[in-house]
Amino acid sequence: MKIGILTFHGADNYGAVLQAYALKETVKTLGNDVEIINYIQPYIIKNYKLFKINRSSLKLLIKSLLSNIVYLFINIS
Numbered sequence: 001m002k003i004g005i006l007t008f009h010g011a012d013n014y015g016a017v018l019q020a021y022a023l024k025e026t027v028k029t030l031g032n033d034v035e036i037i038n039y040i041q042p043y044i045i046k047n048y049k050l051f052k053i054n055r056s057s058l059k060l061l062i063k064s065l066l067s068n069i070v071y072l073f074i075n076i077s
Contacts (some may be wrong), residue, residue, distance in 0.1 A: 008039045
């Protein structure tokens with residue numbers, strides 16, 4: 001039987017990837033043909049970006065660049 005596993009496993013940790021892999025291997029041991037389908041939505045992906053840059057206007061671009069630099073320095077030290 002062909003089985004597709006619909007999942008989002010592009011999170012900031014390895015737990016989602018390991019869970020998807022474990023489920024795939026478990027279902028495969030039951031004699032099935034398994035494929036993982038990565039569910040990607042832009043509104044989800046933007047939350048996992050390291051730097052968030054707003055390009056809608058020059059003012060917002062500069063503001064987002066400065067806030068990213070401040071965020072970086074706060075979290076490095």
